Amino acid sequence: MIEARVSLLRRLTVRLALVFVGGAVLLGLAASHYGRRAADAAYDQVLAGAALSIAETVAFVEGRLVVDVPVAAFDMLALARDDRVFYQVRAPDGALVTGYDDLPMIEAEPISAAAVFDDRPYKGEIVRVATIGRLIADPGLQGWARISVAQTREARSALAREMALGAVFPLVGIAALALFLAGASVITALRPLRRLERDLASRDATDLRPLSGAVPAEIARLVAGFNTFVGRFAGQLEAMQAFISDAAHQMRTPLATIKAEIALQRERQPARETRETLAVLEARVDEATARVNQLLAHAFVAHRSELPTLEPCDLARLVPEALRELSPLVLARGADITFEHDGGRAPVRADPVLLREALRNLVSNALEHARRPGGGTRIRVSIADAPGGSRRIRVEDDGPGIPESRRGEVVERFSRPGGGGLGLAIVARVARAHHGRLALGESPLGGLCADILLPAGGEPARPRAARGVGAPAMLLAGVLALAAPETPHAQTIVEDFPARAQPERRLRIHSATDLDAMRPIVEAFRIRHPEVAVTFVDMNTNDLYEAARDAAAGAGEPADLMISSAMDLQVKLANDGLAARHVTPIAASLPDWARWRDRVFAFTYEPAVIVYNPSLVSAQEAPRTRFDLVRLLREEPERFRERVVTYDIVDSGVGYLLASQDAAQPGAFANLIESFGRVDADVVCCTSIMLDGIAEGRWTFGYNLLGSYAQEAIERGANLEIVLPADVTLAVSRTALVSAQARNSRDAALFLDFLISIEGQTVLADVSRMFAVHPAILGPRSTTGLEARLAGPLRPIRLTPALLAYLDAQKKPRFLAEWSALIGYEEGEEVR
Structure with a gap:
């Protein structure tokens, strides 16, 4: 047995690959280290800038340390939008001023205004912490306040990976090119071997001509040795074929002579004992003749099945033709044979000669083992589709059948006592040559059921109709x-x-x-x-x-x-x-x-809108911007006293969000809230309450209401009109x-x-009449539908850590206090 070894191409490729991979790993480690340092250097500047921005707002006011966390600090950190952000401000005595109390702080001594950086575990992740000092030099408080700002490392890690891959990819490309060129060179050098391989693979099993053509010097002696071996093998094969032919001739001739002599002896009308002996001899001669024919058939099938000639065939035509060729044998045995098929085509790719031989052996096997005294054997042949996309040729008889315990061994050569049993072995070999199999079972006729299962072929599969899925x-x-x-x-x-x-x-x-x-x-x-x-x-x-x-x-x-x-x-x-x-x-x-x-x-995607009652104010004087609303309220304060409503941002989270986003934009927000205070504006919790009050005439204007609720109320018949502010329309999202x-x-x-x-x-x-955020949704309640109605810019509130600025423990109370003072709000006050 030849032992398969690694090819020259694979051996060379593997060794070169190991060299390049080793170099790439070393370079990757170096690039990863460099990328991490470079990413830290870049993002540390932003982190230090955010910390410094917060530190500049730290002051000692009215006997306590206060901080006005700037939105810009969080905007800087929001550039790395997938990172979480944490911060902390501590007084010189270590007391928490604002921020996250459990944030790990870098204990740097001496404290200074220069930022110190370190990585610390926090809330299940590694965070990068920047700590700086803010010197408080007030008679009431002196010392260094500590400001720490932390950020998770996702953006840093992504940048480090990008830089490392940017360094490694060129080397990987060069290595891949070098391996490709080396492999191409080896393939070119081994091309003569490929030619010899194709020559041998395309030959018939009986083609034993010597190999010819130019070959590399390194394998010339190997080819010469192979040709010498093939020459000796061809001589031995010819001798074996001659022996088989001679043996078949020599065996058939004596058997035919013996059978003729038996016939002559019967004509002489011998005694009863002699006639019985002659009958036994004739049966043995018939059996020997059948065995010789089976041996020759097995040799033929074994030779042809090595390289079967597969071509498109139709079993609906091939099987009946083969049965007609067997009709003399069937009639001689007095058997009854039927053929069943639904009449359609049964295409396969097969060797017609081998299939005919297999069918001949199955029918002969049924005639031999299922025959009854005086004839009358029933044989049924059928073709049909089988599970798994295969075709089935089935031969059934009414004989004794084969016990289930012996069905595995009867397909082996000489499985029956006395040396017989080649018929089913031949059929099994033909099935394997077609990538199919022979299956044995019990027939409804009472005897053996033999199935030849072949892969279907010759027709493309029809696609199944797709089922529609409803949307109930x-x-x-x-x-x-x-x-x-x-x-x-x-x-x-x-x-x-x-x-x-x-x-x-x-x-x-x-x-x-x-x-x-x-x-x-x-x-x-x-x-x-x-x-x-x-x-x-x-x-x-x-x-x-x-x-x-x-x-x-x-x-x-x-x-x-x-x-x-x-x-x-x-x-x-x-x-x-x-x-x-x-x-x-x-x-x-x-x-x-x-x-x-x-x-x-x-x-x-919810626009924050101005809503008004058209019965109380005309479309011409309805405000189109925040400045228009301020002007209108200041020019006619008595007309609109207690006639304006907006969110109670103390109790309403979405109201506070919209108010803080208004305040973060340059514009008239402070003047607007002050104008609300002048006209004793009302504040409530919910858009629905505001809409009902405006429609009923209790209020003339509502500010920062959710647009989808307002639009739905109008479609239900409410006496309302909507204004999308032309200076800027904020869009808040449900999340x-x-x-x-x-x-x-x-x-x-x-x-x-x-x-x-x-x-x-x-x-x-x-159905819910809300503005959808998915870009595939079209129509009036889509992002494109909303943008088409705008008279000015649309600014969606983005999901970023910058939203955290106005939630600061000191900033939020201060903002609420300023808003309450401007609007004249007192906590717990009933809506007028």
Whole structure:
């Protein structure tokens, strides 16, 4: 036996590859180290800038240390948008001023205004911490305040990988080119061997001509030795073939002579004992003749099956033709043979000669073993399709059959006692030559059932018709939405949606979106997932945020999914580790600003609008910008006294978000709030309450209302008009996140995927009447539909850590205090 060894091409390629891979690994390690240092150097400058920006706002005022965390500091850090951001400010005595109390601080001595950097573990990740000092030189307080700003390392790691790969890829390309050229050279050098291989592979099994042609000197002696061996083998094969021919002739001639002599002896009418002896001799001669024929047939099949000539054949024609050739033998045995087929084509790729020989052996085997005294043997031949895309030729008889215990051995040569048993062995070999098999079983006729299973061929498979998938969710959701009236709310509302199938799985959703607006999407989801029961808890944005913090601390039942338009509070929850990561390919279609760190996902696009009652103010005098609204209120304060309404940003998270985003833009926000105070503007919790009051004439104007609610109210017949501010229109998004404390995160992820899918977004736009964020959704409640209606720029509020600035423990109370002072608000005051 020849032992297979590694080829020259593979050996050379492997050795060169090892050299290049080793070099690439060393260079990769060096590049990775360099990339990490370079990325740290770049991002450390930004981190130090953010820390310095915060430090410049640290001051000692009225006996205490105060900090006005600048939005610009978080804007700088938001350049690495997938990173979490943490900060901390401590007084000279170590007391916490603001920020994250447990953030690890670098203990650098002596403290100075120069930034010190280090990596520390925090909230399950490694963060890069920058710490600087701020010297407080006030008679009431002296010493160094410490300002620490930390950021996770995802953007740094990505930049380091990019730089490392940028250094390694050229070497990998050069190495690949070198390996390719080396391999091509070796392949060219070994081309004569390939030619010899093709020559040998294409030859017939009986073609034993010597190899010829030019070959490399290194293998010339090998080819010469092979040709010498082939020459000797050809001589021996010729001698063997001559022997087989002579043996067949020599065996058939005596057998024929003996049979003729028996016939002559019968004509002489011998005695009864002699006739019986002659009958026995004739049977033995017939048996010997059959064995010789089988031996020759087996030799023929063994030779031809080495290289079968496969061509397109139709079994519906080949099998009947073969049976007609066997009809003399069948009639001589007094047998009854039938053929069954449905009349269609049965194409295969086969060697017709071998198939005829296999069929001859099966029919002969049935005639020999199933024959009855006086004839009458029944044989049934059929063709049909079989499982697995194959064709079946079946031969059945009414003989004694073969016990199941012996069916495996009868396909071997000389399996029957006395040396017989080549018929089924020949059939099995023919089936294997066609990449098929022979299967034996019991026939309904009572005897043996033999199946030749062949791969089908000759016709292309017909594609199955695709089944359409309906969308029952849209229909049911539409009916529910039309039937459900909008209900203003300021309190927590809980509603259970039972499962439609068992076993039940329960999903708990905390949402700061009106239940009536969300009901269609919940029902559509339950149709898609009938085994999920939903508990929907409708609450205020601030209450939702506090409930999530309480659940993380072990108090209260946690939500599985949280939905809120207070984007800053949602980012805060995710930044603090209270949102689970959810990687989904569906989110890839969302705009970049609509997702953050695979944790917070925006699913609607809500313009903040001015709404007015057209019966109380004409379209010509209705304000088109914030400056117009300020001017109108200042020119006619008595006309609009107690006739303006906006969010109570103390109680409303989305109201605070919109107010803080207004304040971050250069413009008339401070003058606007001061003008609201002059006319004793009212503040309430919810858009729905404001819309009802404006439509009823209680208020003339509403500021910063959610556009989808206003548009839906107008379509229901409310006496309202909408203004998209022409100076800039803010767009806030409803966002969803899977809680890190979720008890059913699986179904929470399913619901989130449904929210941002095309199907869910279609329900939101067409049924819930919200503005969809998916770019594939078109129409009036799509991003393109909204942009077409604008008279000025649209600024979507982006999901980034920059939203955290106005949530600072010192900045938020100060902002609320300034807003309350300007608008004349007192906490707990009833709406007038």
